[in-house]
Amino acid sequence: MFDSIMRLARQEVEDTVGSLVERTLVVVPFLVAGALLTAAGTVKLMRELGTELGLTAMAAIFVIIGAALAATLRRPALMGVEEDADEATFTSTGNEPPHSGKATAAEQELVTAAFTALAPVAAPALVRIVLKNLPILAAIAAALFVFTRPVGAESAESAAGVTSAE
Numbered sequence: 028m029f030d031s032i033m034r035l036a037r038q039e040v041e042d043t044v045g046s047l048v049e050r051t052l053v054v055v056p057f058l059v060a061g062a063l064l065t066a067a068g069t070v071k072l073m074r075e076l077g078t079e080l081g082l083t084a085m086a087a088i089f090v091i092i093g094a095a096l097a098a099t100l101r102r103p104a105l106m107g108v109e110e111d112a113d114e115a116t117f118t119s120t121g122n123e124p125p126h127s128g129k130a131t132a133a134e135q136e137l138v139t140a141a142f143t144a145l146a147p148v149a150a151p152a153l154v155r156i157v158l159k160n161l162p163i164l165a166a167i168a169a170a171l172f173v174f175t176r177p178v179g180a181e182s183a184e185s186a187a188g189v190t191s192a193e
Contacts, residue, residue, distance in 0.1 A: 065085070073081035157164065 068088075069081065069085045072084050075081070076084060
């Protein structure tokens with residue numbers, strides 16, 4: 028009786044893993060292309076803005092991209108369907124949607140109040156995320172430390188090593 032259920036479950040797991048492997052193989056070239064594009068963009072920004080400002084601008088771009096992706100992925104799927112229906116209604120009648128302009132002072136106050144109320148709830152979740160990803164964050168911090176060392180310090184250390192060997 029349970030053999031058929033176990034067989035179906037095993038087949039489902041195998042199909043899922045196979046699909047995941049196929050998707051991974053498809054994504055890897057795009058990740059490499061994205062990394063090369065990021066490197067090229069970083070070099071361009073560093074040439075035009077200088078090293079510190081160029082790297083800061085690239086970091087800001089990634090923060091914006093990450094925030095946009097997080098906001099997009101956190102939205103429920105039903106919200107998108109309702110918004111499409113609302114937009115179709117307004118475009119068919121020729122009217123503009125009611126929220127097409129800037130936020131009013133009352134709306135800004137409501138958003139501020141919502142963030143203030145959510146901060147105590149979100150803080151433990153953020154701490155859990157940071158602690159869960161602590162090794163990755165430590166590796167990033169170590170890489171930043173190594174890559175931001177001044178060039179003069181490295182050449183001074185190598186020169187000191189050469190003179191002490193003689």
